[in-house]
Amino acid sequence: MSGGSRKATVISRYDKQQAQKRAMEKFFAIQRASGLQKGLQQLMSLGYLKNTANDIADFMLAHISKLDMEAVGEYLGGKR
Numbered sequence: 681m682s683g684g685s686r687k688a689t690v691i692s693r694y695d696k697q698q699a700q701k702r703a704m705e706k707f708f709a710i711q712r713a714s715g716l717q718k719g720l721q722q723l724m725s726l727g728y729l730k731n732t733a734n735d736i737a738d739f740m741l742a743h744i745s746k747l748d749m750e751a752v753g754e755y756l757g758g759k760r
Contacts, residue, residue, distance in 0.1 A: 703728050708746060718753040 703726050711719035720736065723729040731740055740747060 700728060710750065711751065716748065716755045721757075 703723060707719045707723050710722050720739075721730065723739075724731050729735055740752060
């Protein structure tokens with residue numbers, strides 16, 4: 681791999697990481713303002729999360745310390 685190609689790969693990876701970071705920041709802002717459901721829908725629409733039980737559970741476990749537990753309970757149990 682040439683030096684220019686390697687640099688382009690590193691820059692591309694950095695750009696993807698920055699985009700994912702911005703998406704996560706937006707998710708947490710949406711979650712605080714509009715609820716967990718809306719935040720998850722945003723991540724799904726951007727392609728960062730699949731609409732499967734396993735992906736959503738993995739996401740929640742990975743970010744458990746930043747999630748509103750009441751919102752998680754409402755999402756999992758449905759609003760009554």
